[in-house]
Amino acid sequence: MSNSLSQVDLIREAFHYQSRFEGSTMVFKIDFPVTDDPGFPFLVKDLALLAQTGFRVVIVPGAKEWIDAVLAEYGIISAYAEADSSPFHRSTRITTACAMPFVEMAAFHVAARFMTGLAGSRVDAVIGNFVRARGLGVVNGQDLEHTGTVEKILADSLNKTLSQGMVPILPCIGYSPAGKPYNVPSDEIALAVSAALGAVKLFIVSLNGGLGAGTYTFPENLETGDDGRILRLTPQEAEAVLAANSGLVKGAAGGSAAFGSLANELRPLQELNLALRASRAGVERVHIIDGREEGAILRELFSNLGSGTMLYADKYESIRALRSRDIPDILRLMDPLMQQGILIRRTAEQILEKKADFAVFEIDEQIHACGALHEWGEGQAEIAAIATDPLYGDMGLGRRIVDYLIDRAKKKGIARVFVLTTQTQDWFEFLGFREVSVKSLPEKKQKIYDRSRRSKVFALQLTGE
Numbered sequence: 001m002s003n004s005l006s007q008v009d010l011i012r013e014a015f016h017y018q019s020r021f022e023g024s025t026m027v028f029k030i031d032f033p034v035t036d037d038p039g040f041p042f043l044v045k046d047l048a049l050l051a052q053t054g055f056r057v058v059i060v061p062g063a064k065e066w067i068d069a070v071l072a073e074y075g076i077i078s079a080y081a082e083a084d085s086s087p088f089h090r091s092t093r094i095t096t097a098c099a100m101p102f103v104e105m106a107a108f109h110v111a112a113r114f115m116t117g118l119a120g121s122r123v124d125a126v127i128g129n130f131v132r133a134r135g136l137g138v139v140n141g142q143d144l145e146h147t148g149t150v151e152k153i154l155a156d157s158l159n160k161t162l163s164q165g166m167v168p169i170l171p172c173i174g175y176s177p178a179g180k181p182y183n184v185p186s187d188e189i190a191l192a193v194s195a196a197l198g199a200v201k202l203f204i205v206s207l208n209g210g211l212g213a214g215t216y217t218f219p220e221n222l223e224t225g226d227d228g229r230i231l232r233l234t235p236q237e238a239e240a241v242l243a244a245n246s247g248l249v250k251g252a253a254g255g256s257a258a259f260g261s262l263a264n265e266l267r268p269l270q271e272l273n274l275a276l277r278a279s280r281a282g283v284e285r286v287h288i289i290d291g292r293e294e295g296a297i298l299r300e301l302f303s304n305l306g307s308g309t310m311l312y313a314d315k316y317e318s319i320r321a322l323r324s325r326d327i328p329d330i331l332r333l334m335d336p337l338m339q340q341g342i343l344i345r346r347t348a349e350q351i352l353e354k355k356a357d358f359a360v361f362e363i364d365e366q367i368h369a370c371g372a373l374h375e376w377g378e379g380q381a382e383i384a385a386i387a388t389d390p391l392y393g394d395m396g397l398g399r400r401i402v403d404y405l406i407d408r409a410k411k412k413g414i415a416r417v418f419v420l421t422t423q424t425q426d427w428f429e430f431l432g433f434r435e436v437s438v439k440s441l442p443e444k445k446q447k448i449y450d451r452s453r454r455s456k457v458f459a460l461q462l463t464g465e
C-alpha cells in the first residue's frame with residue numbers, strides 16, 4: 001500500500017514538474033566519456049522523451065577525450081613532440097592547421113552518436129553551424145591557430161529549429177563569418193547558448209556527478225548528502241568553494257587560476273566554475289550529474305530525489321528595499337505611466353512616507369523596475385506601483401517583483417493580495433490573479449476607492465479562504 005502510494009506521489013510530482021517546465025529550454029552539456037559509456041543509449045532515450053514531451057532540448061557534446069584519441073591515432077600528437085612543441089599552451093589546446101581536420105572529424109563523430117541515438121527514438125535532430133566563432137590569436141607569444149571562442153550564438157536559427165520540435169546538437173566547432181572553422185571549448189558553447197536562449201536549466205553531465213568531500217576543502221554549513229557530496233549551493237557558496245580550492249587550480253594551470261583542460265581530479269571544480277558562470281548569465285538552476293547513473297536526468301528534473309549537485313540562483317537576488325536616494329529613479333520610471341493614467345500619481349514625499357513598502361529591481365546599480373506592497377488590514381495587502389523600464393520589458397522583471405511582493409505578503413501572514421488596475425488586467429490574470437468586486441476590499445480601501453477611475457480589482461488568494 002505504502003509502496004503504491006509513493007508511486008502515486010512520484011507520478012504527481014512528475015506531472016507537476018512537467019507542467020512547470022513544458023516549453024522551456026534546457027541545455028545539456030554532455031562530456032565524451034559519458035557518450036562512450038554502456039548506459040549512454042538510456043541517457044539519449046531520456047533526452048528523446050523530454051523532447052517528445054515538449055521540452056526544448058539543446059545538446060552540447062564535449063569531445064575532448066575523443067579528440068585526444070583521434071589526434072594520437074593519426075600521429076598528430078607525436079608531430080607536436082617532433083616539432084618540440086606541446087598540444088597545450090598552459091591549459092588551452094593549440095589547434096594547428098594540420099590538427100584541425102582531425103578535430104572536426106572527432107567532434108562531428110561524437111555529435112553523430114547523439115543524432116543516431118535520437119533517430120532511434122524517432123526524434124529529429126540537427127547538427128548545425130549555430131556558433132559564430134573567432135580565433136584566440138596569439139597569446140603570450142603562442143599562436144593558438146584554430147583554437148577559438150564564441151563570438152555569437154545564432155539564436156534565431158536555433159529557435160527556428162527548436163520550434164519545429166527538433167533537437168539542435170552543437171559540436172565544439174564554430175565558424176568565422178568568412179567560414180573558417182575554429183575549435184571552441186564546449187564549456188564556452190554551453191554557457192553562451194544557455195544565455196542566448198534564456199535556458200531555465202543547464203545540465204553538466206560527466207562522470208563526476210558533482211563535488212564530493214575528500215579531495216576538496218569545503219566551507220562550513222554547505223548542504224551535503226550521506227556520501228559527502230554537496231547537494232545544493234548558491235552562487236555565493238560556489239564562489240567560496242572555488243576560492244577555498246583556488247590553490248589546487250593554480251597549481252595545475254601553471255600559476256594562473258584560469259580553467260582549461262585540467263587534470264581529471266580538478267574537473268569537478270571546472271564544472272562548478274562553469275555552473276557559476278551560467279548562473280551569473282541568468283540560468284536559474286545548473287545541475288551537475290553523473291551520466292552513468294540510469295535516469296539521473298529524469299530524477300533531477302521530475303523529483304526531489306536529485307542525485308547530483310545543484311547550483312541555484314536566488315531569483316530575488318537583484319531585488320532590494322528602496323533607499324531614499326532611489327526615489328528620483330523610480331519617479332523617472334513611473335512618471336510616463338502616471339501621465340498616461342496607468343499608475344496613480346505619487347509625489348516624492350508620498351513615496352518617502354511609504355518607503356518601507358517599496359522594492360526595486362537593480363541591475364549594475366541601475367534601477368529597472370519597482371513595486372510596492374501596502375497593507376490595509378483585514379488580512380489584505382495591495383500590490384501597487386509596478387513599473388518596468390520599457391528597455392527591459394518582457395525579461396521577467398515585472399513578474400519577479402510581483403513574486404517577491406507576494407512572498408513578502410506570505411511571510412507577513414497576509415491572506416490575500418489585490419491590485420487595482422485600469423489597463424493591465426490581462427497581465428495580472430496571466431500571473432494568476434482573478435477579478436473580484438470592490439466590496440471585497442478592506443473597508444479602509446473601499447472608503448478611498450476612486451470611482452471615477454473605474455479601476456478593476458484583481459486578487460490572489462494566498463491562504464485557504
Ligand SMILES: CC(C)(COP(=O)(O)OP(=O)(O)OC[C@H]1O[C@@H](n2cnc3c(N)ncnc32)[C@H](O)[C@@H]1OP(=O)(O)O)[C@@H](O)C(=O)NCCC(=O)NCCS
Nearest residue numbers: 337384385386387388393394395396397398399424426427
Ligand atoms: C505590466 C508590466 C509591469 C510588465 O512588466 P515586464 O517586466 O515587461 O513583464 P514580464 O517580463 O514579467 O512579463 C512579460 C509578459 O507579460 C506580457 N505583458 C506585458 N505587459 C502586459 C500588459 N499590459 N497586459 C498583458 N500582458 C502584458 C508580455 O507580453 C509578456 O508575455 P510573454 O512572456 O508571453 O511574451 C510593464 O509592462 C509595465 O511597467 N507596465 C506599465 C505599468 C503597469 O501597468 N503596472 C501595473 C499596474 S500596478
